[in-house]
Amino acid sequence: MSRGARVAIAGVIGLTAFLIMWELGVRVLDVQPFVLQAPSRIVTELVDRPGLYLGEALVTARHAGLGLVISLTVALLLGAVLASSRFAEDAMQPVLVLVLVTPWVSYFVSLVIWLGPGDRPVVFLVAFVTAPVLTFAVTSGLRSADPAARELLASVDAGWWEVMWRLRLPSALPTIFASSRFAVALALAAAYFGEGGNLRTDGLGYLGRVAANSSLAQQLWATIATTALLGIVMLTALTVVERMVLRWHPSQIGIRF
Amino acid sequence: MSGAGGQLSLRGVGKSFGPLEALSSVDLEVAPGEIVTLLGPSGCGKTTLLRIIGGLEPATTGTVLVAGADPAEARTHKRIAVVPQVPALLPWRTVEANARLLLDVNRGRNPTGAPDARDLLRDVGLGEFLGAYPRELSGGMQQRVALVRAFALGAPILLLDEPFAALDEITRAEMRHLLARLCERIDTTVVFVTHSLAESVFLSDRVVVLSDRPGVIVGIVDVDLERPRRPELEDDPDFFAIETRLRHLLHDGIRR
Ligand SMILES: Nc1ncnc2c1ncn2[C@@H]1O[C@H](COP(=O)(O)OP(=O)(O)OP(=O)(O)O)[C@@H](O)[C@H]1O
Numbered sequence A: 001m002s003r004g005a006r007v008a009i010a011g012v013i014g015l016t017a018f019l020i021m022w023e024l025g026v027r028v029l030d031v032q033p034f035v036l037q038a039p040s041r042i043v044t045e046l047v048d049r050p051g052l053y054l055g056e057a058l059v060t061a062r063h064a065g066l067g068l069v070i071s072l073t074v075a076l077l078l079g080a081v082l083a084s085s086r087f088a089e090d091a092m093q094p095v096l097v098l099v100l101v102t103p104w105v106s107y108f109v110s111l112v113i114w115l116g117p118g119d120r121p122v123v124f125l126v127a128f129v130t131a132p133v134l135t136f137a138v139t140s141g142l143r144s145a146d147p148a149a150r151e152l153l154a155s156v157d158a159g160w161w162e163v164m165w166r167l168r169l170p171s172a173l174p175t176i177f178a179s180s181r182f183a184v185a186l187a188l189a190a191a192y193f194g195e196g197g198n199l200r201t202d203g204l205g206y207l208g209r210v211a212a213n214s215s216l217a218q219q220l221w222a223t224i225a226t227t228a229l230l231g232i233v234m235l236t237a238l239t240v241v242e243r244m245v246l247r248w249h250p251s252q253i254g255i256r257f
Numbered sequence B: 001m002s003g004a005g006g007q008l009s010l011r012g013v014g015k016s017f018g019p020l021e022a023l024s025s026v027d028l029e030v031a032p033g034e035i036v037t038l039l040g041p042s043g044c045g046k047t048t049l050l051r052i053i054g055g056l057e058p059a060t061t062g063t064v065l066v067a068g069a070d071p072a073e074a075r076t077h078k079r080i081a082v083v084p085q086v087p088a089l090l091p092w093r094t095v096e097a098n099a100r101l102l103l104d105v106n107r108g109r110n111p112t113g114a115p116d117a118r119d120l121l122r123d124v125g126l127g128e129f130l131g132a133y134p135r136e137l138s139g140g141m142q143q144r145v146a147l148v149r150a151f152a153l154g155a156p157i158l159l160l161d162e163p164f165a166a167l168d169e170i171t172r173a174e175m176r177h178l179l180a181r182l183c184e185r186i187d188t189t190v191v192f193v194t195h196s197l198a199e200s201v202f203l204s205d206r207v208v209v210l211s212d213r214p215g216v217i218v219g220i221v222d223v224d225l226e227r228p229r230r231p232e233l234e235d236d237p238d239f240f241a242i243e244t245r246l247r248h249l250l251h252d253g254i255r256r
């Protein structure tokens, strides 16, 4: 049996065992519906209204995806500057840490007032909370380029942009991909929360908030499950891209498609 | 390509890093097409001297002329090709793309008439590995790519900093024979840094022996062995005689 097949089978066994224990736990202990729903009830809800959840998932995916694209763009630009100047990095470090540690739950209302209700504050929140993580990754990744290769390029007077494009950016990719996993998880959480705290947008977070306000426990848990599935889909897509882009990297060696 | 302009002139070159004096008043003239080896104990400033010639580090004292120009200017005009101590291949580039790396940047300054990278790779026995990635190569093969990368630039001056230091004895011997063949075929001025007596005698027209830090020239030995140099030469009594002279000079420089 191939390694890939073994991993897949082990994963399925683990997940199945987890779901069975969850189902039994909820039934045996008679857990309140809002605290925890049995997987069977969540599945029933999803199967009953697949269109609804798929549609809302696409909205949430758009919010998270758009925010991540903006955040990555900012991180690449900012990271290039920070990696080129120690002073800029030292100056920017506390600001990024501040953004990272400030609980976004606390200031989201202000964002809605500032940007108006709708998609904009949600996308902004996603981009804002993921930018520090990605910026740190880009900066340290760009710095990690082999000094001997840098000297080699300097010996033929390669330009700043050429060094960036041909050496530093490729060297940074493994670090950027590794941090992107955290960024994806963070982005989904921010999108779900932002949609819920918003007056005029769709998305799983909005659906979850409505469910919570109307005591629809089954619907609330269906949005939670759908968000988790969306996260798995996004991480899988990221892994596929990573394997294609980083074919040369030691972390990917031995992996076959 | 002729070696015209491939000339190197060092006058009273010294280098200090703060209080540490690495090199002291080095005078050296290298003729076009000449192959000169720098031989000296560890830490005597050989790498520093190469970096000064390559325009990567300014000298503290003295003047350096590379092909009649300032080293920094020679560098911007891509007149200098460097082979570092480690191969420094880019893992995401194939062998062939790595061999072309120096041509792919600062393109406006590419010299005309540079030898074809693909031909050179075939020449050094890597014809079947053009599309391979560096991790699929042995250490010796990687260093061969690094040599080709420098030769493919077609620069009039080649600087090599202990390129074979990390290789085993047998591979090292093969590599110096291969480098001699490449130098035979492509006419460039070469400054070669090494710890190895055999390498210095086999490859050079002249060997410059440096002392302990701060490096000063303790002697220059002409190597009047026939060219082209063949591997059999290493069994020749004349070869041993020059090696012995160099060894004595080196020891004098250390005990100084
Ligand atoms: N950037 C630097 N800053 C401070 N000191 C330096 C720097 N570069 C070299 N040195 C010092 O200059 C001296 C000469 O160094 P260099 O690397 O040129 O020696 P080397 O002859 O190449 O030695 P090896 O054969 O071991 O490579 C050493 O004492 C080293 O510590």
Ligand SMILES: [Mg+2]
Pocket (backbone or CB within 6 Å): B046, B047, B048, B161
């Ligand atoms: Mg050195």
